[in-house]
Amino acid sequence: MTEYEKAYRPEDITRLIVERANKGDTAGVAELYAEDAVIAFPPGQTTQGRAAIRELWEALMAQGAKLEPEEPLPTLVTGDIALTSTPPKDGAGARAQVVRRQPDGSWLRILDQPEFVQPK
Helix, strand or coil, X not given: CCCCCCCCCCCHHHHHHHHHHHCCCHHHHXXXXXXXXXXXXXXXXXXXXXXXXXXXXXHHHHCCCCCCCCCCCCCEEECCEEEEEECCCCCCCEEEEEEEECCCCCEEEEEEEXXXXXXX
């Protein structure tokens, strides 16, 4: 079994997802989500659970999706929960994620909103 680098800061998750996705490592991407995580994707739908999220990433990677690093916005932390976000390079909205600290001190995504689009 592959030993993956853990996210010891909430904002590390985004960087690790970009690195792993661009290598086609969908198992590694899925490991950054909690077992009960929910992602608001595909548009208008949700995908729940680590296994389903891995399948979603497999489909995205099969379509040739490539991710670009995005500079994180300031992280909000309260106890074992944090809100992370990044602005897309095209400036059209924002991405937001809720992450939870694990017993070993690492962080996993529990909620993922890949894109909020600003109304025109």
